Amino acid sequence: MRRVRLTALPIVQSAIGAALSWWLATIPPIDHPQPFFAPIAALIILGGGLGQRLPRVLELVGGVAVGVLVGDLLVSWIGGGVVQLALVVALAMIAAVLVNGGPLIVTQAAASAVLVVALAPAEPGGLNLDRFVDALIGCCVGLVISIVLLPLNPVSAARRQIDPLLTTVAEVLESGAHALAGHDRAMATEALERARETQADVDSMHSALEGANEVARIAPVRWQKRGHLAAYLDVATPLDHMTRNTRVLCRHVISLLQRDEPVPKVLPQSMRALAGAVRLLRIDLERDDEPREARVSAVEAARMATEALEHTGGFAGQIVIAQIRSLAVDVLLATGLTRDEVLSLLPGLPEGPVSYG
Numbered sequence: 001m002r003r004v005r006l007t008a009l010p011i012v013q014s015a016i017g018a019a020l021s022w023w024l025a026t027i028p029p030i031d032h033p034q035p036f037f038a039p040i041a042a043l044i045i046l047g048g049g050l051g052q053r054l055p056r057v058l059e060l061v062g063g064v065a066v067g068v069l070v071g072d073l074l075v076s077w078i079g080g081g082v083v084q085l086a087l088v089v090a091l092a093m094i095a096a097v098l099v100n101g102g103p104l105i106v107t108q109a110a111a112s113a114v115l116v117v118a119l120a121p122a123e124p125g126g127l128n129l130d131r132f133v134d135a136l137i138g139c140c141v142g143l144v145i146s147i148v149l150l151p152l153n154p155v156s157a158a159r160r161q162i163d164p165l166l167t168t169v170a171e172v173l174e175s176g177a178h179a180l181a182g183h184d185r186a187m188a189t190e191a192l193e194r195a196r197e198t199q200a201d202v203d204s205m206h207s208a209l210e211g212a213n214e215v216a217r218i219a220p221v222r223w224q225k226r227g228h229l230a231a232y233l234d235v236a237t238p239l240d241h242m243t244r245n246t247r248v249l250c251r252h253v254i255s256l257l258q259r260d261e262p263v264p265k266v267l268p269q270s271m272r273a274l275a276g277a278v279r280l281l282r283i284d285l286e287r288d289d290e291p292r293e294a295r296v297s298a299v300e301a302a303r304m305a306t307e308a309l310e311h312t313g314g315f316a317g318q319i320v321i322a323q324i325r326s327l328a329v330d331v332l333l334a335t336g337l338t339r340d341e342v343l344s345l346l347p348g349l350p351e352g353p354v355s356y357g
Contacts, residue, residue: 009150009152009153010046010047012150013046013145013146013150014042014043014046014047016145016149016150017039017042017043017045017046017138017141017142017145018039018042018043019039020042020141020145021035021038021039021041021042021134021137021138021141021142022035022038022039024038024137024141025038025133025134025137025138030133030134030137032130032133032134035130035134035137036119036134037068037115037131037132037134037135037138038134038135038137038138038141039138040115040135040138041064041068041112041134041135041136041137041138041139041142042138042139042141042142042145043138043142044060044064044108044138044142045057045060045061045064045138045139045142045143045146046142046145046146056104057143057146059102059104059105059108060104060105060108060139061139061142061143062096062099062105062108062109063096063104063105063106063107063108063109063111063112064108064109064112064135064138064139065132065135065136065139066092066095066096066099066105066109066112067092067096067108067109067110067111067112067113067114067115067116068112068113068115068116068131068132068135069129069132070088070091070092070095070109070113071088071092071112071113071114071115071116071117071131072116072127072128072129072131072132073127074087074088074091075088075116075117076127076128080117080118084117085114085117085118088113088114088116088117089110089113089114089117091113092109092110092112092113093106093109093110095109096108096109096110112135116131119131147215147218147219148219148220148221149221151215151219151221151222152212152215153222153225154212154213154215154216154222154225154229155212155225155228155229155232157208157211157212157215158208158209158212158229158232158233159232159285159286160208161201161204161205161208161209162205162232162235162236162239162282162285163282163285163286164201165198165201165202165205165239165243166239166278166279166281166282166285167279167282168194168195168198168201168243169195169198169239169242169243169246169275169278170275170276170278170279170282171194171275172191172194172195172246172250173246173249173271173272173274173275173278173327174271174272174275175187175188175190175191175194176188176191176249176250176253176268176271177268177269177271177272177275178268179191179253179257180253180256180257180263180267180268180271180320181263181265181268183257183263184257185254185257185258188250188253188254188257189254191250191253192247192250192251192253192254195243195246195247195250196247198243198246198247199243202239202240202243205236205239205240206236206240209232209233209236212229212232213229213233216229227288228288231285231288231336232285234334234336235281235285235334237333238330238331238333238334239330239334241330241333242278242327242330242331242334245323245326245327245330246327248323249271249320249323249324249327252316252319252320252323253320255316255319256314256316256317256319256320259314259316261312261314261316261317262311262312262314262317263312263317264307264308264311264312264317266304266305266307266308266311267304267305267308267312267317267320267321267324269304270301270302270303270304270305270308270324271301271324273297273298273300273301273304274297274298274301274324274327274328274331276297277294277295277297277298277301277328277331278294278331280293280294280297281294281331281334281335284335291335291336294331294335295332295335295337295345298328298331298332298335299328299332299345299346299347301324301327301328302324302325302328302346302347303347305321305324305325305328306321306325306347306348308321309321325346328346329342329343329346332345
């Protein structure tokens with residue numbers, strides 16, 4: 001049922017888009033008896049453009065329009081058939097390339113041309129632009145539904161990307177803390193491997209947030225989501241840095257264990273506090289609350305890491321401490337503080353006020 005709930009909006013969009021585009025193409029002044037290209041085009045736009053930025057959706061529209069138009073023109077001249085299919089696909093793709101189309105518009109032009117040939121009479125006849133008109137109607141309906149009537153919830157889209165990343169960072173930090181406390185090199189290596197797996201999710205996050213931000217800007221029914229979405233947008237860059245610094249931290253935890261340097265008890269505690277700060281940040285983002293507790297926990301993590309300096313003389317241990325402080329900076333920046341505000345909250349080092357952050 002959870003999967004059904006997550007796909008409820010696309011299902012509703014597609015059902016309404018298919019029915020509405022068919023109906024519009026069958027009533028005057030269009031009055032087409034079998035406008036099958038209208039719902040097909042609407043579904044292509046709604047399915048392929050879900051969560052995408054407007055330029056990509058417009059590429060889909062262009063691909064459908066070019067493919068149907070070129071297909072209709074050529075079929076009216078040479079008819080249908082196997083050879084004709086190959087020729088129509090090739091020429092539709094060439095036409096898409098000539099209008100500066102990217103890979104998406106070229107592929108969609110070819111797919112639309114295939115439909116035209118497959119549904120065309122075998123013999124050539126007079127030019128009939130009904131299918132082109134139907135496709136345009138479907139594209140317009142798809143655009144209106146996805147942008148104006150039933151756009152995706154930008155906050156939900158952002159949360160689906162950011163929540164798993166924050167959870168993973170917190171879990172990796174907790175695993176690293178357990179590895180430090182138990183001198184478990186294998187667990188530290190597993191934590192590093194998991195941290196390395198986040199890069200694809202980070203790349204996907206940036207793309208999804210761009211689409212969500214665009215929806216919040218151009219869809220009137222989603223304008224009220226702008227404030228909540230802004231909190232997620234502010235997290236994106238610090239979270240990117242957070243995932244990278246978590247990987248670096250895990251590598252240095254492994255190095256510390258390999259060198260068999262002493263591990264002050266407070267050091268894994270600081271990593272657990274940092275993991276707690278990340279979890280609190282995720283909860284506050286979801287509730288759209290001021291992340292005060294997350295800030296307190298991040299500052300406490302930096303304080304404990306700094307305290308550990310007094311109990312470790314090893315180089316690897318000092319680097320681990322520096323990375324924990326750096327991660328605390330990332331978390332505090334993700335809570336919406338400026339860099340100056342963050343640095344003013346960090347505890348100074350024993351040697352002086354200079355900060356690893």
